[in-house]
Amino acid sequence: MTNIVSLDLTSWQPKCSPETQQIAVEALEGGGVLVLPELAFELSETERRFLSAEWSDRRAKNISLEGDALRGAHGAQADLAALADMIGRFAACAANLVAELFPRYAPYVRRARTSFRPQPAVGRAVSWRKDDSRLHIDAFPSRPNRGERILRVFCNVNATEDRVWRVGEDFTAMARTFLPRIGRPLPGTASLLSVLRVTKGARSEYDHIMLGLHDRAKADEHYQRNCAQQVVRFAPGTTWLCFSDQVMHAAVSGQHMLEQTIHLPITALYRPDSSPLAILKTLCGRQLVAAQ
Numbered sequence: 001m002t003n004i005v006s007l008d009l010t011s012w013q014p015k016c017s018p019e020t021q022q023i024a025v026e027a028l029e030g031g032g033v034l035v036l037p038e039l040a041f042e043l044s045e046t047e048r049r050f051l052s053a054e055w056s057d058r059r060a061k062n063i064s065l066e067g068d069a070l071r072g073a074h075g076a077q078a079d080l081a082a083l084a085d086m087i088g089r090f091a092a093c094a095a096n097l098v099a100e101l102f103p104r105y106a107p108y109v110r111r112a113r114t115s116f117r118p119q120p121a122v123g124r125a126v127s128w129r130k131d132d133s134r135l136h137i138d139a140f141p142s143r144p145n146r147g148e149r150i151l152r153v154f155c156n157v158n159a160t161e162d163r164v165w166r167v168g169e170d171f172t173a174m175a176r177t178f179l180p181r182i183g184r185p186l187p188g189t190a191s192l193l194s195v196l197r198v199t200k201g202a203r204s205e206y207d208h209i210m211l212g213l214h215d216r217a218k219a220d221e222h223y224q225r226n227c228a229q230q231v232v233r234f235a236p237g238t239t240w241l242c243f244s245d246q247v248m249h250a251a252v253s254g255q256h257m258l259e260q261t262i263h264l265p266i267t268a269l270y271r272p273d274s275s276p277l278a279i280l281k282t283l284c285g286r287q288l289v290a291a292q
Contacts, residue, residue: 001228002167002247003032010038012093013100024101028151029271031171033232033242033249040237041093041155041258047086051157051256053119055083061124062115062259065091087114087258094153094260098241105151108268112261121163121251132251134218135168135229137276138244139210144203146289147277149264150245155238158256162233168248169228172279175213177223179283182212206277206288210245217248246276 005027007020016024027034043051056063060072065087073080091114099106122133138150156163168174190202203211217223231252234240242249266272281288 001230002170003027003030004035004167004230004232005032006035006037008038009036009101012039013096016101021101021103025270028102028241028243029269029274031243031246031274033167033240033247035232035234036239036241037235037237039097039155039239041090041157041239043086043157046082048159050083050086050116051118051159053255055079056118061119062117063087064116065114066112083116087116090114090116090155090258091260094155095262097153097239098151098262102270104270105264105268108264110263112263114261115259117255117257117259119255121254121257128218129215131218134224135166135227135248135250136214136218137171137174137210137246137248139207139214141211142199144199144201144207145245145263146204147206147266147275149243149266149269149275151241151262151264152244153239153241153260153262154234155240155258156234156236156254156256157258158236158254160236161254161256162235163238163254163257164252165232165234166229166250166252167232168250171246171248171276172283173228174217174248175276175280175283177227178213178216178220179209179280181216182209184208204289206280209280209284209288210276 005023007024024034055073055075057072057074063072065084070080070084073083091111095109095111099109128134185205185208193199194202266275266277269275272278277288
């Protein structure tokens with residue numbers, strides 16, 4: 001079963017003892033969820049108006065900030081600038097938290113998209129592949145990462161409602177179930193997809209397997225119902241972190257959440273042997289990412 005570990009941190013720039021940092025590393029890189037129930041992201045009085053689905057443009061699931069570009073939102077220019085400032089402030093807080101809590105990561109922290117999720121976690125009509133209420137690991141069809149880690153920092157900014165997840169079994173157990181159903185990639189496919197710009201760079205065999213694990217798990221109704229899993233409730237004002245490429249997770253309910261994605265190379269890890277790349281290499285008995 002996936003470990004759920006809590007720490008009583010209250011600052012986005014915590015001064016942590018080596019013992020606390022060790023607990024955090026073991027939880028995160030061991031494939032668990034690190035929960036900070038006392039670490040809230042405080043909204044100003046004027047920012048609380050953004051806790052409404054009305055700010056969404058209804059086309060995108062989330063409102064996102066990449067650099068200075070705000071996407072998925074609609075409203076007056078001044079309001080959108082204030083919304084971007086709020087999301088940007090969370091991005092800075094999340095990056096500071098990761099750098100302080102995991103000093104080895106600090107030189108490598110590369111912020112990707114920051115998301116604000118004003119809509120309910122479930123209820124939109126989507127295909128099974130995009131249905132995040134099904135247990136899954138994160139793997140992206142158009143963005144191969146060749147083993148790079150996907151670290152995510154979440155915060156429930158809802159004033160009254162829990163954010164609820166299902167958290168599944170550990171990565172190794174899941175991979176053992178679905179690896180036999182995933183064939184080798186067809187020769188030349190990765191290069192063709194890259195040339196056609198379907199993907200941003202060529203997929204490695206690792207990326208092929210990770211997409212296969214994502215899809216096989218989501219498509220298997222029996223697995224969704226019967227695999228080892230637990231319900232985890234994140235109360236208002238709770239922050240939590242996990243490597244979402246390793247933790248089997250599914251959204252059950254909740255509304256109004258902030259999320260920061262951070263990409264980390266394998267070399268940034270304290271325990272590279274616990275990464276999905278290392279686990280899959282052992283299970284498959286071969287290299288899965290070609291030397292560059």
